[in-house]
Amino acid sequence: MIEKLREIALWVDDRLHITKLFESTAGHHVPKSSGSWFYVFGSGTLLCFILQIVTGSLLAFVYVPSAAEAYNTLNYMTYTQSFAWFLRGMHNYGSIFMCTIMVLHMTQVFLFGAYKYPRELTWVSGCVLLYLTLGMAFTGEVLRFDQDAYWGLGIGVALVGRVPLIGENLIHLMLGGPIIGGATLSRFFSLHVFLIPGMLIATISMHLRLVLAKGINEFPRPGHLVQRETYEQEYEAIIKKEGVPFFPKAISKDLIFAALVIFGILFCAAVFGPNGPSGTPNPTEIDTVPRPDWPFMWIFSVAALLPPYLETVILLVSPVIFTIILFLLPFFSGTGEKSATRRPIAVIIVVIIYISLAVLTYLGQMSPWSPDMQAWTGDVTPAKYLVGRSPLELQGAIIVQYKQCRNCHAIEGIGGHRGPDLANVGTRLTRDQLTRQVIQGGGNMPAYGQNLSPEQVSALVAYMATLAPNADQAARNSTFPGKPASESAPRIPKARVKSPGSS
């Protein structure tokens, strides 16, 4: 009986070449030093991609890629169909894990010099995968066809519209017409579900083929330089001396990491749930605060922080320069030192990029540059900024509120953060300066001269001049430093003056 089974197995193996396939792939010999925790990110990214295909294909069982219906099917999946909310969560966190682990993989490859001779094209194909994966993240955001998706497309249009000469044609190609509509979602669906995944699978195949053909990078030894003439013999010697089959000798850490990744995705999906959908994709519902998904949050921040005159140039030119440097890296730095311990500039570049991305993403979440649209109706003025004021000054406090000053100016942290906090404005600006600033604007503040009567300006300035916490010295005109405080200093209300020692 056993003999018979063995015979069948041998026949199957002979016809399908399974052993040969195994020997040339999972069984190939790798340097023992590559069985390291630093080498788990590539397989982790691939695992995420496979999970994305599984969850994505299943989501497509229900999702209808129609501008009229997509939102309804998203809601149906999220609230009605069993487990669909969980799959949406897995797909969302799968994408976040995939982007993150991919960047870690890329960082490791960069710091370990794995892109150097003879693995230049492995690096280049990896760069293609980076862009394709980001393409998946953006098209996926559009497929979650809600308010954020609609206005995210609007931001895309505005960016593409800055391209000189062909901007308009590019917008038509991107949207499938002159305006966001049914044709737009259909083409993003095709990109997200057919075209980009197809390109990803093809490029991943090439990437893996190259890993097999040129071997896994050995753990770099400081001081051991890569030379075109000798590297391949050296690598062969390493494999001969301390080569081990990837399976079962070097795969264990990949397996542990893979399981952790799956646990992580399941945990996040279960605890945090799916992302959105937010409001309906109805452009007439304009009470919205569009934000991109987190992989693009840093771009959102960059667009807020660049000086306007440089914006178009930097937004359009820097990605091109960055791409060229990225793709050509192995060709101008193809030999020499591999170890990060002797490549300080490489380490500094990585640190700078990580810190920049982290800070920009954090700023994007906070968006201090965005007016707080509800501040003027919803935010309170702390009592200590009202107590003891005269009727004229209180009139000014009301104007601060209903003329929407609070949308951009907080009072003691409450309100918008676009402009400076008003809690201590009386110590920074004299009455004359306050009047000028209100009427003429400037320094990124609109001029209110046409929207305020002279009486309103007097009330507003009278109130703001009292905004000096703890009876701090009022702002004074330097031309007349000795001038009595009556004109330029705030009139500190008695109730708020604290004598030392009182609580």
Add this chain to the structure above:
Amino acid sequence: MLKLGLALNVLAGALVSLPLIGYLFSVLIEKMELQWIKLGAVSSFPEGETRLASYQNPYRLSWDGATSDIPCWVRRLTGNKFEVFAINCTHLGCPVRWFSESKLFMCPCHGGVFYQDGEHAAGPPPRGLYKYQIKIEKGDLYVKGGLIPSLSNKV
């Protein structure tokens, strides 16, 4: 023989690619012209006020859903003097909101601010709000619309 085979396939490839390219670029080949669209009766917009109005995208497809409703800001100065602004901020296209008390349009994305006449007031936008061409016929206000405005096409 091999040369003939290759030549035939080059020809076949060219023939296949023509309709594919034509299909892909049809949005550029049959570019749609802007059209006059009725926004409503002149009398429905009070003088001296700015109101949100919306119109149907003239190239509406039946599966567009709510995306074919395009909003815009209508400012009636006096009588038949109107200004109609696109909803999209000139910075990155987010929808600007009108605040009648401070007479400002504010953008929720990067803090672009515009005056009531659409001029740039503050923030990163490179220009004032996009203005529609308008006309008044038989007591109705029309705008010339049908595309999403951007720096390369300003309605």
